[in-house]
Amino acid sequence: MKLMDKVYFFGEREGRFVKIGFTNLSLPKRRRSLETGQMTRTNLILLAAVHGSKTNEGELHSYFSHLAYDANSKELYKSDVELLHYINWLRQQWWTYLAEEDPPVDSTPSWPEWMPAPERRVPFADEDPIANGEMFERHVSYSGPLAGTFWNKMSTPTPLGDDFYTPSDIVEAARTAMGDIDLDAASHWRANQKHKIRTYFHFSRSAHDNIWQGRVWLNPPYGNNAPWFKDIIKYWDSGDITQLCMLSPVWVFTTQLARQVIDRSSAMLLLSPTPSFWGHPKGHTGTNYPHAIIYLGNRVAEFQQAFSQYGIPVSLPGSVKLLEAAE
Numbered sequence: 001m002k003l004m005d006k007v008y009f010f011g012e013r014e015g016r017f018v019k020i021g022f023t024n025l026s027l028p029k030r031r032r033s034l035e036t037g038q039m040t041r042t043n044l045i046l047l048a049a050v051h052g053s054k055t056n057e058g059e060l061h062s063y064f065s066h067l068a069y070d071a072n073s074k075e076l077y078k079s080d081v082e083l084l085h086y087i088n089w090l091r092q093q094w095w096t097y098l099a100e101e102d103p104p105v106d107s108t109p110s111w112p113e114w115m116p117a118p119e120r121r122v123p124f125a126d127e128d129p130i131a132n133g134e135m136f137e138r139h140v141s142y143s144g145p146l147a148g149t150f151w152n153k154m155s156t157p158t159p160l161g162d163d164f165y166t167p168s169d170i171v172e173a174a175r176t177a178m179g180d181i182d183l184d185a186a187s188h189w190r191a192n193q194k195h196k197i198r199t200y201f202h203f204s205r206s207a208h209d210n211i212w213q214g215r216v217w218l219n220p221p222y223g224n225n226a227p228w229f230k231d232i233i234k235y236w237d238s239g240d241i242t243q244l245c246m247l248s249p250v251w252v253f254t255t256q257l258a259r260q261v262i263d264r265s266s267a268m269l270l271l272s273p274t275p276s277f278w279g280h281p282k283g284h285t286g287t288n289y290p291h292a293i294i295y296l297g298n299r300v301a302e303f304q305q306a307f308s309q310y311g312i313p314v315s316l317p318g319s320v321k322l323l324e325a326a327e
Contacts, residue, residue: 007052013043015150017069017076022057027100048090049097051108085121091155094192124153165191166219174245177306182214218246229257243297249289267295268314
């Protein structure tokens with residue numbers, strides 16, 4: 001598959017249909033060829049594009065065949081929520097093109113990891129601006145290519161203004177410690193373009209409304225930590241989480257609710273020096289509060305080895321229990 005090969009989803013501006021196709025042209029050239037050819041006088045908006053093949057395109061046509069726009073319209077599909085929620089899921093993946101001029105993506109998962117499936121659908125976030133005392137709906141695009149179109153409620157990742165993302169080397173250490181990372185429970189599209197984690201929760205797909213599963217990385221936003229600890233306890237006790245690494249300022253782990261998580265933890269590392277976070281629009285790297293990482297799981301030796309260069313290990317009750325079990 002060549003770098004230019006893409007499967008695309010163009011939406012008609014007023015939302016009448018979605019065009020699914022394949023091209024080895026640039027996305028702007030393909031859109032112009034459609035608008036001046038078989039779809040003359042139709043305004044198309046790029047909703048998503050993924051590096052893919054003609055075979056992938058054919059499988060998409062087969063999967064969504066029951067949503068065909070009409071019998072005479074080739075590759076056009078009704079704007080049904082089944083299709084739109086799948087596209088909304090695609091828009092939240094780090095390897096998806098959201099703009100026609102996006103720079104090349106260096107790698108894309110194989111087809112089974114992005115083919116349509118019921119679990120790969122993300123509904124549109126919908127908040128009442130009046131109930132929240134806001135002038136504007138937070139999940140509507142008021143600028144950019146989707147603004148003023150039917151598609152303005154599609155997920156469009158934008159910085160929140162005070163973002164701080166984890167340095168990639170620390171995330172990679174967590175990946176090594178746990179064997180991989182299945183979920184980043186508090187992230188952003190921009191951060192995940194670097195971290196490349198299979199699933200992530202974010203501003204428009206709340207961690208508190210979705211199930212946590214597998215090996216979890218967590219660097220929660222600064223502020224109220226109670227919901228995060230409650231989720232950890234809930235999904236750890238249920239067995240949905242198999243391992244977890246959580247990065248936060250040290251004081252976060254000294255609260256009463258944190259004690260319940262610490263009791264379930266196997267290891268802890270005091271980071272030295274404090275990480276230099278990235279992503280802030282003004283280049284800020286975060287506060288210099290002492291930070292730590294706690295680990296829940298049975299790979300204590302792997303955790304300590306992976307993070308050996310990043311700080312000072314701390315023994316926790318969970319690690320003692322694991323050692324006793326091993327004996």
